[in-house]
Structure formats: C-alpha cells, structure tokens
Amino acid sequence: xxxxxxxxxxxxxxxxxxxxxxxxxxxxxxxxxxxxxxxxxxxxxxxxxxxxxxxxxxxxxxxxxxxxxxxxxxxxxxxxxxxxxxxxxxxxxxxxxxxxxxxxxxxxxxxxxxxxxxxxxxxxxxxxxxxxxxxxxxxxxxxxxxxxxxxxxxxxxxxxxxxxxxxxxxxxxxxxxxxxxxxxxxxxxxxxxxxxxxxxxxxxxxxxxxxxxxxxxxxxxxxxxxxxxxxxxxxxxxxxxxxxxxxxxxxx
Numbered sequence: 387x388x389x390x391x392x393x394x395x396x397x398x399x400x401x402x403x404x405x406x407x408x409x410x411x412x413x414x415x416x417x418x419x420x421x422x423x424x425x426x427x428x429x430x431x432x433x434x435x436x437x438x439x440x441x442x443x444x445x446x447x448x449x450x451x452x453x454x455x456x457x458x459x460x461x462x463x464x465x466x467x468x469x470x471x472x473x474x475x476x477x478x479x480x481x482x483x484x485x486x487x488x489x490x491x492x493x494x495x496x497x498x499x500x501x502x503x504x505x506x507x508x509x510x511x512x513x514x515x516x517x518x519x520x521x522x523x524x525x526x527x528x529x530x531x532x533x534x535x536x537x538x539x540x541x542x543x544x545x546x547x548x549x550x551x552x553x554x555x556x557x558x559x560x561x562x563x564x565x566x567x568x569x570x571x572x573x574x575x576x577x578x579x580x581x582x583x584x585x586x587x588x589x590x591x592x593x594x595x596x597x598x599x600x601x602x603x604x605x606x607x608x609x610x611x612x613x614x615x616x617x618x619x620x621x622x623x624x625x626x627x628x629x630x631x632x633x634x635x636x637x638x
Contacts, residue, residue, distance in 0.1 A: 407494055408454025408469060411437035417446035421636040422502045423509040423544070424451045424495050426516025429460065430468040436513070439620075443629055447638040449506075451498050455491065455515075471519040472553075477592055482522070482553035485533040492523045492532060496540045507636050509544035511628075514588060514618065517550020521577075521596065525558060528571045544635045546578045546628060549588055549618055552596035562603045569604045576607040576635045580624050582616025607635075 411433040427436050433452030440450045459465045461475040472487030482488055499508045512520040524545040526538040552558070562568050577600060581593030590612075597610035611627060632638065 405456040405458070405490055407456050408432060409434075410454065410498070411452040413437050413441045413450035413452070415447050415449045419449055419503070419506060420447040420638045421507040421509060421543075421632075422449040422451065422499060423511055423546075423632070424453065424498050426471060426495070426510070426512030426519050427452070427455070427469070428512075428514030428516055428549075429470050429474075432469060439625070443625065445629055445632060445638060448632070448636070449502075453494065453498060458487070471515055474515065474518075477551060477588065482533075485554075488519065488522045488553060489532040489534050489536075491519050492526050492538075493536075495519070495523055496526075496538065499540050507543040507638075508540060509542060509546070509632070509636065511544075511546030511548075512550065513548045513620065514550055517547030517579075518553050520545050521547050521550065521552045521600075522554075524575060524577060525552075525554075525561075527575065528568050529561060529565070530567060530571070542575055544576050544578075544632065546580075546632070547593075547596070548580045548620060548624065548628075549582060549585055549593065550579075550596070551588055551592040552599060555596055555599040558599060559603050572600075572604040573606045575605065576609075576631075577605055578609045578611070578628065578631045578635075580611040580613065580628070582613045582618070584615050584617045587618035 425436050432454040437452040455469040455471045457467050457469050459467050460470050471491040473484040510520040510523050526532050527542045531538050579597050581590050583590050601608045
C-alpha cells in the first residue's frame with residue numbers, strides 16, 4: 387500500500403529561489419527493509435502514478451519514495467507551467483542551463499534519503515526528466531558537491547535512468563580530471579540506462595550518448611539496455627530487467 391504526505395523544500399544551500407515541491411508518495415517494503423530508492427517522474431507527471439507501478443514490482447525489500455516536482459514554467463513548453471525537476475529547452479549536448487533548478491531538486495532528493503537507516507542501501511531512479519535528474523544526482527555524488535559547490539553527502543549505491551539523458555554530459559570529462567576521489571566514486575557506482583529506439587520525445591541518441599560519456603569518464607559499471615520499437619514509455623520487459631538489475635546491485 388502507498389500513502390501520501392506533503393513535502394516541500396528550499397533546495398540546495400545558496401539557492402536564490404524557494405520552490406515548493408508537491409506531494410511525496412511512499413511505498414513501504416513488504417519484506418525486510420534493505421534498500422530505499424527515490425524514484426522521479428517525468429515532465430508534467432506526479433509521484434502517484436509511479437508509486438502505483440512500483441508497488442506491484444517483485445522487490446519486497448525496497449522502500450520506494452516518489453516525490454512530486456515543483457510546478458514551474460518550462461521553456462520547451464513555451465513557458466507553460468507544469469511539474470518539472472528543472473527548466474529545460476530543446477535537448478542538446480550543451481548545458482545544463484538550469485543548474486540552480488537541478489541543484490534544488492537534487493538537494494531535495496538527497497534530503498529524502500538522508501533520514502534513512504544507516505544500514506539501508508540508497509538509490510535514485512527516474513523516467514525521462516526524472517532520469518536526467520537522477521543522473522545529475524549521480525554526478526553530484528561522484529564530485530562530492532552540487533553544481534553550486536555545496537557538499538553532497540548521500541552515499542549512493544545504484545542509479546537507474548529510463549528514457550532520459552545526462553544533463554551537461556559534455557562538461558563531465560573536464561570536471562573529472564585530476565580528482566582521484568571522483569574517479570574512485572565513479573568506479574564504484576552502478577548505473578542502469580534503458581532507452582527505446584523509437585523514442586520520439588527524448589531521442590535514442592541522447593540515451594546512447596549518455597551511456598558512452600559515463601563509461602568514458604570512469605563509470606565502470608554502466609549497463610545500457612536498448613529496446614527496439616519502444617517509444618517514450620515503459621513496458622513490462624523493461625521493468626523486469628530493472629528488477630533483476632536492482633536485485634543484483636542492491637542485494638535485495
């Protein structure tokens with residue numbers, strides 16, 4: 387069963403704006419609580435729909451936390467306001483343009499994980515824009531800090547991105563150079579990326595390129611799954627492989 391509770395956050399330290407996050411939906415583990423995963427929805431969605439899907443997965447030892455993004459004007463929608471983890475225009479290899487928005491959401495996610503028991507493994511996953519935010523959180527973990535320089539203190543053990551992209555991937559190589567701690571953390575963090583070849587919203591090339599960039603900068607355990615004929619949505623086979631991967635990586 388899932389239940390709801392209100393959740394709000396002001397983002398990372400040093401952020402200039404205060405944003406209000408929507409409702410957070412929590413799926414309690416049906417077995418022994420061994421891992422907690424924050425799962426992030428896509429643009430215009432909310433935490434409720436994913437909490438219902440995750441509640442039915444055969445992963446009884448995982449607690450799922452499904453927050454809802456703030457409502458904000460989104461450039462790619464012509465400024466129309468909807469739930470979004472950060473502002474985004476047309477996808478490109480440049481950016482990210484809204485580092486402040488990414489930092490605020492990544493900080494909110496980290497705060498949700500920071501109160502979990504010390505013996506519980508922590509992960510982040512997401513779909514589409516939620517996947518982009520999960521991958522941004524992975525880069526914050528690797529660097530030990532957010533884009534604004536504030537320290538990132540959550541110890542991640544797994545990151546999953548479905549039909550998403552890596553914000554600012556082109557800048558990642560420069561940020562990794564000369565940092566032995568970052569290289570060590572990247573080598574220890576497993577990442578699963580899944581993408582449909584027929585994705586018309588986030589084209590397949592962005593998922594493929596994200597995988598290539600992560601591998602090239604030192605993420606040793608990147609798995610990239612391709613799905614022929616799959617558009618911008620999930621299918622049972624994909625979620626079955628997510629379950630198998632999480633079982634293997636989190637030991638649940």
